[in-house]
Amino acid sequence: MSVIDIPDGSAFGPDNLPYGVFSVAGGAPRAGVRVGDTVVDLAVLLGDPVFAAPTLNPFLAQGPRRWAEVRERIRVMVGRHVPHQALHEARKVRLHLPVDIPDYVDFYASEHHAANLGRLFRPDAEPLLPNWKHLPVGYHGRAGTVVVSGTEIIRPCGQRRDAGASAPAFGPSRRLDIEAELGFVVGAGSVRGRPVTVDEFGEHVFGAVLVNDWSARDIQAWEYVPLGPHLGKSFATSVSPWVVPMAALREARIALPVQDPQPLPYLRGDLWGLDVDLTVEWNGEPVARPPYRDMYWSPAQMLAHLTVNGASVRTGDLFASGTISGAQKHQRGAFIELTWGGREPVTVKGEERTFLEDGDEVSISASAPGPDGTRIGFGRVTGRITPAASTGATAAAPDRNP
Known part of the structure; x- marks a missing residue:
């Protein structure tokens, strides 16, 4: 003993x-x-x-x-x-991957992230689209390519239309990115046709993990209109190996930022705002510290919206927050934001970087308040980029321009 x-x-x-x-x-x-x-x-x-x-x-x-x-x-x-x-x-x-994941849904719950991407992609329009403050926007991801921390990430290939080009080209992504997120693991499933209410969150969600939703921004930009992300997201999503029980995060619960306009009734209730601090390291150097406390939509609202149409959840289902970003530049949880579309490179180990190069490694860690001044750790989610699989296309250096 x-x-x-x-x-x-x-x-x-x-x-x-x-x-x-x-x-x-x-x-x-x-x-x-x-x-x-x-x-x-x-x-x-x-x-x-x-x-x-x-x-x-x-x-x-x-x-x-x-x-x-x-x-x-x-x-x-x-x-x-x-x-x-x-x-x-x-x-x-x-x-190993801690759960068998039947379904994976990724949300877009950070107002700062959504507004930054709106300014980048639609500079002459309102940053947020009209629906954004009325519902947690999300997309249905690919559960089969969720991998545990430490799994190498193969640079994806796909169609992209380069700036100034009249037609798309095929090849490895030149604008490979990360998204620092918090994910939530469903423990007890629900019945199809019966929505899970905001107040029932604790009866269904067991715990939280760190998520890196790797993103090929050039593939995504060409494909996502009008139906949303597909190949630019589906090649890999990394999760941390430790599932922190929601019971361990009770000291981290906080109020959400003010939601204005007030959400519809099915999105009101016990909302589970969380005070979690993340750190993003690029080749071992900290480059961003996203604060989950600033997220506009809570995980309880995400689950309620996910099921309000009658969709069920199953044991092991994963739903993630989307990129976590704060108001300050050093709080941006995606490199497309951190480098402002590639226009403002960051220095990593003495080298300028905009998007990920082969051999780069990204590690995301996080902690939250625990009882009596302690900290609750999530561990790390880490991945290293390897060259694209052979497709007959020539690998390209990451794009340093928007």
């Missing part, structure tokens, strides 16, 4: 207890929780075979009462002596 050592100031203290799926050499993936620098094997700790599954889905499907019971049991047990065989050094385990 052993006592788990939790370093002072650890973002993975007993008030966090994020869930993930891990494996050790020669072993199958199974569920664990992160405590300090240790991963605790839950099937061994709790003697429950549901945690020997290769995803968290069987546990999440058991619902909020079970989530609360297990969380309290873990909190008690990790404060005591724990069987040696349940403990693994975090640096020595392999982390």
Whole structure:
């Protein structure tokens, strides 16, 4: 038996207890929780075979009462002596995609981000489109290309129409970008035809992850009218390996910014504003610090809107916030904003950058307030860009101009 050592100031203290799926050499993936620098094997700790599954889905499907019971049991047990065989050094385990994701929806919930892109794309019009302050705008993404942190990101190919060209060309994206986001994992599903209300958010959503919704801006710009993002988004979305329970984020709950005009009745209620600070690192250098507290639409409103037409959600479904951006330049969570469409390069490790080049690595981390002045950590979501797959097209350097 052993006592788990939790370093002072650890973002993975007993008030966090994020869930993930891990494996050790020669072993199958199974569920664990992160405590300090240790991963605790839950099937061994709790003697429950549901945690020997290769995803968290069987546990999440058991619902909020079970989530609360297990969380309290873990909190008690990790404060005591724990069987040696349940403990693994975090640096020595392999982390896997924590949930099997049936569906993925991405929203566009930051007013600052939406307004910045409006100014870039429609400089002679109002930054926000008429519907933006009436509903959480979103699109249905591709669940099959959601990958766990550390997975390499292959530069996508597609059609793009370069500035001044009369016809499109095909080839690797020249304007490969990131979107720093917070994602929400559905635990308990819903019934088709019965919307999930804002106040029912906690009965269905288990926890949160970090998301990097990689974006090929040149492919996106050519394809998105009139039906929205497709190939410019569907090639990869990275998520962090640890799912922070919503129960761990209660100290982070805050009021939303004022919503004016007042949303329609189905978007009113217990809104779950969250105080989460993100940091975006480009090749190891911090370049942006997006604040989730400034988001206009809350995750509870996103879920209510997602289901208001009768659509159901299933265990493992993921919906994400869209790019998190604040009012200041250093708070912009996408490089298209940070470099203002490529017109204002940033310096990364002594080199000017606008969009991502092959070999570049992006890592996003985050933390939130916990009890008694502590911080709750989300870990990291990281990805490195590799060259485009062979298509017969010649790879191109990233575009440094809008």
